[in-house]
């Protein structure tokens with residue numbers, strides 16, 4: 001327990017230090033990143049909320065409605081909970097980006113940290129066991145993930161390599177321990193050159209997830225999806 005705590009502390013300090021640098025990520029001028037989300041009159045049927053979330057059941061990575069209760073007992077991850085708030089606001093369809101069963105450890109932060117660091121070094125692309133039905137139906141794709149190692153988790157690279165979102169609007173959201181968006185909006189724009197990626201991406205600190213509902217509602221309304 002002591003060891004886990006010291007790793008956790010080291011993570012917290014590292015991520016907090018990295019937070020300042022990450023604010024610059026919004027200033028990128030990639031041509032497919034749009035400052036204001038230019039999609040309006042989108043119906044709920046045309047909105048997909050795809051997310052990856054990986055709560056550990058050792059209690060390290062969770063913060064202490066039905067989904068809020070599940071969230072508070074630790075069975076929903078931070079990003080999953082934010083995805084549900086987005087669903088409440090938009091009526092969109094939730095899609096979980098799910099790794100193969102047993103691919104990641106569920107009971108040890110230390111083991112997950114080691115495995116995921118190795119997969120970044122080795123360029124691993126973890127398989128996704130779920131797939132999107134009727135991709136053609138969706139015009140707006142919210143895409144959410146935790147920041148892992150100052151980047152998207154490797155499985156998000158699998159996701160973007162697997163699906164072509166040409167002609168669609170991608171709106172990223174993250175949860176994090178200090179790194180905010182960590183340059184991932186630009187990375188998504190590079191991986192999906194024929195999609196429009198919204199710079200109105202949203203990020204929630206893992207310390208603020210429980211109280212994020214009004215913030216998320218405000219953000220969704222600023223996107224003017226249903227004008």
Ligand SMILES: Cc1cc2nc3c(=O)[nH]c(=O)nc-3n(C[C@H](O)[C@H](O)[C@H](O)COP(=O)(O)O)c2cc1C
Nearest residue numbers: 053054077078079146147148149150175177178179
């Ligand atoms: C393996 C691992 C690596 C992480 N790396 C970072 C990081 O680089 N920067 C950061 O701010 N938070 C980092 N975190 C913290 C997570 O981004 C944060 O706890 C997130 O809210 C978890 O979301 P989830 O419950 O949906 O999986 C990391 C967490 C894990 C498990």
